[in-house]
Amino acid sequence: MKIGAIAGITFKEAKRDRILYLLFFFAAVGIVASRVLAVLTVGDRIKIIKDVGLASISIFGVLMAILIGTGLVYKEIDKKTIYTLLSKPLHRAEFILGKFLGLVLTLFVMTAAMTVIFLAIVYAHTLKVEAGLLVAVVYIFLELVLITAVAILFSSFSTPILSSLFALGFYLIGHLSWGLELILKKMQPGTGRSMVRALFMILPDLENFNFRTEVVHGLPIPPGIPLSAFFYGVCYTAFILGLAVLIFRRRDFI
Amino acid sequence: MRAAILFKHATARKGSATALLVLFLLAAGAAVVTLKGATDRAVRTKLPGASIIYIPSGKFLKFATFGYRSLAADAIYLWAIQYYATPTIDDRFDHLDHVFAIINELDPRYQDPYEVGALIAVEGVRDVLSSTRDLSRGRGRGEYARSLIQAAFAILDRGDANNPDQWVYSFDAGHIALMTLKDFALAEMYFERCMKIPGAPEFVERLRANALFKKGDLKTSWETWLDIYNRAPDERTRKIASNHLYNVKATIDGTALEGEAAKYRERYGRFPADLGTLARTGFIREVPKDLDGKDYLYDPATGKVKTVISPWRR
Numbered sequence: 001m002k003i004g005a006i007a008g009i010t011f012k013e014a015k016r017d018r019i020l021y022l023l024f025f026f027a028a029v030g031i032v033a034s035r036v037l038a039v040l041t042v043g044d045r046i047k048i049i050k051d052v053g054l055a056s057i058s059i060f061g062v063l064m065a066i067l068i069g070t071g072l073v074y075k076e077i078d079k080k081t082i083y084t085l086l087s088k089p090l091h092r093a094e095f096i097l098g099k100f101l102g103l104v105l106t107l108f109v110m111t112a113a114m115t116v117i118f119l120a121i122v123y124a125h126t127l128k129v130e131a132g133l134l135v136a137v138v139y140i141f142l143e144l145v146l147i148t149a150v151a152i153l154f155s156s157f158s159t160p161i162l163s164s165l166f167a168l169g170f171y172l173i174g175h176l177s178w179g180l181e182l183i184l185k186k187m188q189p190g191t192g193r194s195m196v197r198a199l200f201m202i203l204p205d206l207e208n209f210n211f212r213t214e215v216v217h218g219l220p221i222p223p224g225i226p227l228s229a230f231f232y233g234v235c236y237t238a239f240i241l242g243l244a245v246l247i248f249r250r251r252d253f254i
Numbered sequence: 255m256r257a258a259i260l261f262k263h264a265t266a267r268k269g270s271a272t273a274l275l276v277l278f279l280l281a282a283g284a285a286v287v288t289l290k291g292a293t294d295r296a297v298r299t300k301l302p303g304a305s306i307i308y309i310p311s312g313k314f315l316k317f318a319t320f321g322y323r324s325l326a327a328d329a330i331y332l333w334a335i336q337y338y339a340t341p342t343i344d345d346r347f348d349h350l351d352h353v354f355a356i357i358n359e360l361d362p363r364y365q366d367p368y369e370v371g372a373l374i375a376v377e378g379v380r381d382v383l384s385s386t387r388d389l390s391r392g393r394g395r396g397e398y399a400r401s402l403i404q405a406a407f408a409i410l411d412r413g414d415a416n417n418p419d420q421w422v423y424s425f426d427a428g429h430i431a432l433m434t435l436k437d438f439a440l441a442e443m444y445f446e447r448c449m450k451i452p453g454a455p456e457f458v459e460r461l462r463a464n465a466l467f468k469k470g471d472l473k474t475s476w477e478t479w480l481d482i483y484n485r486a487p488d489e490r491t492r493k494i495a496s497n498h499l500y501n502v503k504a505t506i507d508g509t510a511l512e513g514e515a516a517k518y519r520e521r522y523g524r525f526p527a528d529l530g531t532l533a534r535t536g537f538i539r540e541v542p543k544d545l546d547g548k549d550y551l552y553d554p555a556t557g558k559v560k561t562v563i564s565p566w567r568r
Binding site for chain 1: 325331335363369
C-alpha cells in the first residue's frame, strides 16, 4: 500500500518532468525519421525502419531511465522532503521500491507510446501489424527496468551527475561484457582465466535482452533463451534493488 | 502624470529594443543563410578516400556499437550507398571489400549489402575500364579491375558462408563469372553450388549447362542438357533444352568436320569440295546430320561448317 502510494507520487512527479517529454519527442522523431533514412537505402527499406525504430525506443528509454532515475532519491534528499517521508511509519525499503515502481510505470507508459508510433510506421509500410516486433520491445523494457534499478542504486548514495555516469557505465559494460567470453576462449586454464570467468559471470550481460536482430530478420529465437533472459533480468534487478535498499538503510541524513 | 510619462517612455524604449532585437535576429539569420550558401559554393580540395581511411574493422566495431550492431550496419550501408554513388571520388573503390566486410560482420544476416556490394564492384570494373580518367591511378586499369572482381567474389562468398540457406549469392557470383569475368569454369562451379541449395530456381541448372558448353566441356554439357530435356516440366523448358542440344551437337560435329577438312587440306592442298568427299576418302565414316536430320552447310573456300538455321530460330 505504502509502496503503491510512493510509486503513484513518483509517477506523477516523473510526468511533470520536462526532460521526459523532450526525450519522448526525440524518440518519436527518430522513429518517424526512419522513413526518411529508408529512402536512402537500396533494397529492404523496412529493415532500416525496424532497426532505427527499435534502437530509438531502446536508446531514449535508457536515457529516460538514467536521467530521471538518478535524480529520484537525490531530489528528496536535496529538497529535504526525505525527512518528512522517513518520519512517517515508512520503511526505507518501501521508499526505494516505491520510487523504482513509479519510474518503471512511467517507462512502461513511454515505451508503450513509442511502440505504438513504431508499429504505426511499420504498418504504413507493410500494411500488417507485426506482433513479432513486440518480443524485442518487451525485452528492451526489461533492460530498462534493470537500468532503472541501477540508476536508483547510484542515486541512493551519489549526486545525479555521478549517478548518471555510473549508470551509463553500467549500461556500456553490460553491452561489452560478452567480449569477455571471446577472451576466455583464448586464455589458458589458470587463476587468470578463473578470475576473468568470475568477472564474466558477475558483470551484467545486457545482450541477453537483445532480440532485435532476430526479430528484424525474422529468425527463430532459440527456445529457452527468452525465458532464461527474463529470469536473469528479474533476478539481477532484484539484486540491484536489494543493494540499493542496503545502502539506503545505512545512510544518515542528519 | 509624471509616472504616466515615465511609463510611456519606458514602454517605448522596451518596444524599440524589441524591434532592434528582431532586426538584429533577421540580419543575423540572413547573414547565416548567405554565408552558408557562399561556403557551400566554394570548391574545396578533396582528399581522395580520406573519408574512409579510418574505418576500423567490423570485429572492433562489434564492440563499439554497444548492442546496436544492426543499426550500425544500416548506418554504414546507407553511407556506403551514397559514397559509392559519388563519381567525383576517384579512389572510392579502393576499400570496397573492407567497407562491405564491416557491414557483413556487424549484421551477417543483412542480405542486401552482399548483393549491392558485389554490384558496385562490377559497376566499378566498368567505370575503371571505360572512364577517361585513370581511376587505377597508375596501378594499371586491368589489374585494378581484376582486384574489383575479386572484391565482388569475396563479398558474395562471405554472403554464402554467412547465409548457407540463400542461393542468391552463388547465383550472383556465377553470373559475374559468366558475364563479366568470362571465366566459364568458375561460373560452372558457382552454378553447381547454387543448384545444391534448396529453393534455387530450376533455370540455374540451364545456366550451368550453358557454362559447361562455353567452358568447352561439350560432353558434360550434352549430358546435362539431355537430362534437362528429359526432366523438363513444361514445353518451354523442353524447347530451350532442345535448342541447346541442337547447338551442342552442331558444335561437336562442326568442330570434328572442320578438323578433318583441315587434315584433308594438309594432304591435298585444298579443302574438300563437299562433306561427302571426307567420307569417300576415309577421313570420316559418314557425314553427320544436325539434330533435326538436316545436312550441315559447308563452305569449300574456308572449310567452315555451319547449321542451316540458327539454333535459337528452329
